[in-house]
Amino acid sequence: MIIAGLVGAGGWLAASRVARLRAAEPDPLVARVTRPHDLETALGALDEEFTPNDRFFVRSHFGPAVIEERHFRLEIAGLVRKPLALSMAELRTLPKVTVPAVLQCSGNGRGLYRPRVPGAQWERGAVGQAAWSGVRLGDLLRHAGIKPEGKFVRLLGGERPPMPKTPVFARSITIEKALHPATLIAYEMNGAPLPLLHGAPLRAVVPGWVGDDWVKWLRSIRVESAEDAGFYMKTGYRVPDPPVKPGETPKPESMRAMTSMVVKAIITRPVAGARLAGGAVIGGFAFAGERAVRAVEVSTDGGRTWRAAAVAPSKGIGSWQRFELPWKPAPGRHRLLARATDESGVTQPERPAWNPGGYLWNGWDDVSCEVTS
């Protein structure tokens, strides 16, 4: 009866208006997809070094797995000398490590590409930083003993595909990245138990690499001699190299799996659309995958001139760096642009190369606001 009522009362459009009414607290998440959840962080919630857990963006493939901790065992198998099946209690006895790292969906900014491409139409908020705590993946692999032919580590998520023909979500990372001391299997996020939508009880944390590799509801870690052959390595989450013209279909053999994120600055203060009185600070965060950020420049005249912002030092691989620039604007509307340069000299482009998956958007960040006095 309730379902019939909703359908009869104008369907989805009416429903979304009610959802907006309900969202009375500040900075609600933007629901790109309500089921399974693809939720984008509101820009007003991104101005802190650590994005709050309950405002942190959520990306799903098939929805949260049902895992009962008392029955749960993490499998470590494949090309190892001693396969392991560890309970949460056993995992917690291993050394606990905390790293600050940016998690960003590789499709963050997809909605800004033209022509448009299929997928969740993320704009700017499928990104955030948390302090992740857990065990080093390298410690687990050393306990199990990697055989010499092991070259990749396959991470299998716990999201149950809805239909028998739907591919499972699994990703492979290189053995070098798996053994990096900042690569974790995490059970805490910002000091709290990992929330269900962020992968409880366990998720991978792969600092500097795209969110695709940060597999949630992690069930199995397998050392293998080659990359996983499933959809999410061999078809999805790939970009053309070299790039193609907008709208063009790349040759399949030119497609590469993504690993490191690309250099990007985001303006988090002022928030887009803000009304400000008087002097202000233009601020935000910049990150560059596995590299540190060397410089952030800000333009307040549409890109004609740029000024260097102060940039905080890196706090470790895959973390973001605060930038700030004092600003004394005249009253009126202003357009603010930001672009970062990484330690190897690569600068954020005005617009990145189009690609059919809509991945790795890192165009100059572009925020408009109004100054009233």
Next chain:
Amino acid sequence: MRALVVGVLVVGTVACDRSVSPTATAARADGAVPAAALSAEARARGLGTVEQNCQMCHSLDLVQSQRLARAAWEKELKKMIGWGAPVPPEEVAGAVDVLAEQFGVDAPPPAPSSMSAADVAASVAFDEPPPGGDAKHGAAVYQMACASCHGADGAGGPIGPALIERPILHRARDFDAVVRNGRLRMPAVPLDSAAMRDLFAFLRAAHG
């Protein structure tokens, strides 16, 4: 009533059964009406196909937020059918027609809805199922009432999605409502409370 409707809205599976609201003649950024608009009947039929065959895996806002040319819609639908969307073959062309008309490159994108942190938490809050469920008896209930559509092992069948390890098992009350009331292509299944409790116990314990 308002609280009830709002609650249903934000709480996942049951909440997300929606109809697609057609924009009588698809809105275009330039205000023009497409040359070959679908008949009202064809539009209703195509939207019906989308409503009936997409929502077992995702809410319709994913569909409605896309802005794709016809060829891209055709490719997407083919991919989804390959992944198990049970679209009857004779309905595929009509579904592509309506997707390209309603959610084509010229239509302005819709404003997304919002979820507060409280809404998000409520949408995954765990409902403790009624105690004392008998998983063994539940397995028999499953075989009798569910297996023909959802597969002998609960991992999904030709038209019914997987039930084991799925997010719905976090929400015993929503599960109960879907079984009792039916949903989209699923008919209402009249099970008494003891059978429901045992079925849920079986599904929560099943893996594979």
